[in-house]
Amino acid sequence: MINGKKIMAAVLTCAMLASVSACTNKGNPDDIIDAADSFAKNVAALNAGKMLKQMEEIDDDKAESIKNKLAMSDMSDDEKTVKQAIAATISYEVNEDSVEFDGDEATCDVVFTMVDYADVIGDLSGSADDFTSAISDADADKEYEVTFTFVKDGDEWIVGEDSLDELSGLYSFINYELSLGAAGGDILEMIQRTSWWLSDEGTYTNAEYIELDLWFTENPGIDVYYEVYQGSSLIYTSNPETFSTSYFEAVYGEEQGAALTEGKIPAGTYGIKIYEAGNGTLLADETCTVEVSSTESSASSATGDSDTYQLLNPSFANIKELGWWDYGIEEADGSEHGTMASEGIYCSDTETIAFSVELNEAGPAIYFAYYFIPEGGDASAVDYANPTFAQTIESTSYQDGSIYYDIDYTPDTMAVGTYILVVAADQASVSSPYITAACQVIAQSSAEFMDN
Numbered sequence: 001m002i003n004g005k006k007i008m009a010a011v012l013t014c015a016m017l018a019s020v021s022a023c024t025n026k027g028n029p030d031d032i033i034d035a036a037d038s039f040a041k042n043v044a045a046l047n048a049g050k051m052l053k054q055m056e057e058i059d060d061d062k063a064e065s066i067k068n069k070l071a072m073s074d075m076s077d078d079e080k081t082v083k084q085a086i087a088a089t090i091s092y093e094v095n096e097d098s099v100e101f102d103g104d105e106a107t108c109d110v111v112f113t114m115v116d117y118a119d120v121i122g123d124l125s126g127s128a129d130d131f132t133s134a135i136s137d138a139d140a141d142k143e144y145e146v147t148f149t150f151v152k153d154g155d156e157w158i159v160g161e162d163s164l165d166e167l168s169g170l171y172s173f174i175n176y177e178l179s180l181g182a183a184g185g186d187i188l189e190m191i192q193r194t195s196w197w198l199s200d201e202g203t204y205t206n207a208e209y210i211e212l213d214l215w216f217t218e219n220p221g222i223d224v225y226y227e228v229y230q231g232s233s234l235i236y237t238s239n240p241e242t243f244s245t246s247y248f249e250a251v252y253g254e255e256q257g258a259a260l261t262e263g264k265i266p267a268g269t270y271g272i273k274i275y276e277a278g279n280g281t282l283l284a285d286e287t288c289t290v291e292v293s294s295t296e297s298s299a300s301s302a303t304g305d306s307d308t309y310q311l312l313n314p315s316f317a318n319i320k321e322l323g324w325w326d327y328g329i330e331e332a333d334g335s336e337h338g339t340m341a342s343e344g345i346y347c348s349d350t351e352t353i354a355f356s357v358e359l360n361e362a363g364p365a366i367y368f369a370y371y372f373i374p375e376g377g378d379a380s381a382v383d384y385a386n387p388t389f390a391q392t393i394e395s396t397s398y399q400d401g402s403i404y405y406d407i408d409y410t411p412d413t414m415a416v417g418t419y420i421l422v423v424a425a426d427q428a429s430v431s432s433p434y435i436t437a438a439c440q441v442i443a444q445s446s447a448e449f450m451d452n
Contacts, residue, residue, distance in 0.1 A: 209253025308344035317363030
């Protein structure tokens with residue numbers, strides 16, 4: 001006989017269990033609202049560290065990329081100032097009615113509001129102050145609705161990794177290109193120095209190209225172009241280029257349309273003028289002399305000697321050019337500048353002395369040795385069997401297609417004195433070197449040099 005009371009009890013028990021289960025799966029909307037509000041607050045503040053602490057664990061490389069992006073660590077100070085002004089306009093509101101649960105997952109919508117920067121500064125060109133003023137005076141706003149996903153982690157709700165994809169629109173301002181310059185006076189104050197690369201104090205002999213380098217105390221984040229003159233005649237005008245480092249290379253050679261004679265720049269007086277593209281401010285105006293000789297070569301040629309090196313065996317590799325290299329240094333505030341007072345003369349705050357050999361094609365392995373002579377020491381007393389630093393290296397190919405021997409020395413302490421360099425096939429061949437060179441480290445710091 002069927003027991004109707006037991007069946008009814010079983011039905012009621014199942015219904016109660018289903019009800020309890022439904023309540024358990026649903027969760028408390030207030031917990032999600034609080035988590036969304038806390039996360040959105042850090043999103044608006046661009047606080048990557050706190051954002052990542054509220055999220056499920058993600059790949060280390062991805063986490064580091066997020067930190068660098070939100071810190072804007074690869075920007076110039078001016079660009080960073082403008083982008084931070086945009087970020088300061090971000091506000092948010094959590095849509096409390098949007099909370100939904102699905103087992104151990106939940107979602108919640110948040111509406112972010114910020115200045116419509118593309119509308120406000122889209123056609124603007126000027127200094128950082130011009131941009132930040134326009135942003136602070138703007139009335140136009142834009143909304144970004146995002147849906148954050150939350151996952152259960154013990155008793156807490158944490159943000160799911162896919163929520164990061166929701167922020168691409170909001171954070172697009174970080175990659176927004178600015179026509180950013182500075183007032184003429186501000187830019188001119190940032191100029192550190194100019195130098196004719198691989199010249200003898202502004203004189204080239206048998207040069208394949210000439211190059212005027214313009215150094216700033218930091219990356220100015222501006223567009224520039226340059227003009228090249230032979231005598232008083234304008235012979236070349238470059239296209240605008242954007243600064244990507246703290247210095248700019250204004251080059252004139254075959255690639256720029258120079259009519260070479262037997263592969264050399266014709267003799268004469270040449271001038272290069274560098275301008276800010278935005279407002280035409282003249283940043284540099286320098287002249288150099290080019291000489292052509294059948295018996296001499298210059299530092300910008302692949303053969304011959306200079307005051308700082310001798311190329312004793314030009315055939316050991318297919319050499320394009322060679323000379324002492326300045327890596328420069330980065331200060332604690334992020335600014336960069338050079339540390340070479342002139343060709344082969346390094347200041348005391350130099351971190352690395354470097355001799356650079358550019359090749360037309362990959363070359364054989366080479367051995368190099370540096371020897372140190374203290375200030376006032378006797379060069380004739382150098383023991384070439386006991387170098388201060390020595391290494392065997394291969395040529396290095398870079399992504400832009402260039403190939404170099406990077407002959408670098410980075411001591412724990414850069415001592416003042418003379419450093420002699422010998423480049424040879426191997427250690428046993430030091431007495432028959434390919435290249436010999438010498439540079440000096442002086443007691444004066446680069447800051448003192450630039451001030452004088």
